[in-house]
Amino acid sequence: MIEFNKKSNTLEQTQYKYSLQDVSEPNLYREIFNYDEVPKCAFNHRRVPMNPPDEIWITDTTFRDGQQSRAPYTVEQIVKLYDYLHRLGGPKGIIRQTEFFLYSDKDKEAVYKCMERGYQFPEVTSWIRASKSDFQLAKEMGMKETGFLVSCSDYHIFNKLKKTRKQAMEDYLSVIKEALDVGIKPRCHFEDITRADFYGFVVPFAIELKKLMDESGVPIKLRACDTMGYGVTYPGVALPRSVPGIIYGLRHHAGFPSELLEWHGHNDFYKAVDNSSAAWLYGCSSVNCSLLGIGERTGNTPLEAMVFEYCSLRGTSDGMDTTIITEIAEYYEKELDYEIPPRTPFVGKHFNVTQAGIHADGMLKDEEIYNIFNTTKLLNRPIGVAITQTSGLAGIALWINNNFRLTGADMIDKKDPRVAKVKEWIDKEYQNGRITSISDKEMLKGIQEIEPSLIPNKK
Structure with a gap:
């Protein structure tokens, strides 16, 4: 038997109307769900x-x-x-x-x-x-x-x-x-x-x-x-x-x-x-x-x-x-003391943070190269960089520009000799056996001691 279905505007076979199957034994789909x-x-x-x-x-x-x-x-x-x-x-x-x-x-x-x-x-x-x-x-x-x-x-x-x-x-x-x-x-x-x-x-x-x-x-x-x-x-x-x-x-x-x-x-x-x-x-x-x-x-x-x-x-x-x-x-x-895994998309602290120097170099030239979308505009989360032994000059320059919100002509180039001095300090940290990344607080303190002129209000 067939009937006209007004939703699909087609004739359909009525055997596809389903009634309860009151089985005596449970169907646990054991071939699929073998515990x-x-x-x-x-x-x-x-x-x-x-x-x-x-x-x-x-x-x-x-x-x-x-x-x-x-x-x-x-x-x-x-x-x-x-x-x-x-x-x-x-x-x-x-x-x-x-x-x-x-x-x-x-x-x-x-x-x-x-x-x-x-x-x-x-x-x-x-x-x-x-x-x-x-x-x-x-x-x-x-x-x-x-x-x-x-x-x-x-x-x-x-x-x-x-x-x-x-x-x-x-x-x-x-x-x-x-x-x-x-x-x-x-x-x-x-x-x-x-x-x-x-x-x-x-x-x-x-x-x-x-x-x-x-x-x-x-x-x-x-x-x-x-x-x-x-x-x-x-x-x-x-x-x-x-x-x-x-x-x-x-x-x-x-x-x-x-x-x-x-x-x-x-x-x-x-x-x-x-x-x-x-x-x-x-x-x-x-x-x-x-x-x-x-x-x-x-x-x-x-x-x-x-x-x-x-x-x-x-x-x-x-x-x-x-x-x-x-x-x-x-x-x-x-406020809730809930620890969000740092690499959780959209909400983790490091979801748009790079550690690789080669990525940082690309982002210095155009952040769109390695950022999923304009996270500053859509999430009020500027791109970030975690400083490690692989960050290089580009990573340090990117950290300075991001953390001090430098734009346009004020941005620091990786070739700036002051960046090289900061890198020397970072290299020594890892030469002395450090294995963790350098925190933002440490970076700020290190720059204040080594090259305070990199901080906008210290120039």
Whole structure:
């Protein structure tokens, strides 16, 4: 039998409508996920079309998933970070939402303080347990939307919940109806989707949610949670690990529009950013992130990374103030005592710092040669150089120009004899057995003693 699909404007075979497969034994995909081996990446060579939505955006889980792997933030710290998210997201609200727990007095106070800010974006949402009392709590606190777990892999359904697929689906649907009854928009967190039986459980369950949504007139969001970071984006890769396949299936077979789909990734296999970008490209409007990627185990998709992915894919920042990213990084290190690995892209102290003399020589002539973009303009982070035994005259000259903010005719050339005198001092340091780089404070002190005329106000 065939039917006309108004979304694709094509005739389609109805055998691709999926119903629940209530199996007696769990499907754990043991050929792929043998616990004693690295997970395998299988291909079926089926490809789905890219279909980027009209709008894409970012949501934040810094105060939910991000707080599960570090010391809890104080209320004041949460409000400060919320302010940063608002400023970073810009007037168009590219950072659309952020989510909170609602259980402790501190959680509630933080929610109220952030809501008092009156920002349209990011909208304050919640994450609660799937119970009537929690839904009522969300309602009383003014939440328009809340998320809750609907674990979808047999690892969770059979081995954790000790239920059948049918029992799990019925329980989930009853909880969602309770949320609708109290006027809360549900956001269903499809936990462990990259190990789930996609056409045997995920799509049939999503179809039932679509029916509820159509009956109630209340939008229901689906958050596809790559809980273990197993998602991959390679062309022709097979489910359950295929990010393009998951997004395509939720849109095409379950009938959910892009604006109600969200991707939540983890970085266990270094794929969080790539997977989130693919989710956008294949039809998911929203990607869920945390500041600096802080989250369970290896963390979530770094929010700052997706800010730049957005700019790259859309060709515009759409009003986002990317310099706020540097303020956020400094706040984490200075106020939250959080040590950012120095070579972390965009936020690490050395992400745009060179040590090689040959690179420094090129940057003296044109910083674009070895800098990823204008980091001074976009991140308020001028290029840097770490002084070592390999920095050479060019590296020393570059350090002087950067640290003293010398431009144009004031810039120091590597052939300046004063630079050579500084290099003699540095060479002696390493001849005497030094193995570490020379810090900025040491450089400043050394120049003050050896060639103070290199310092602008000392001339």
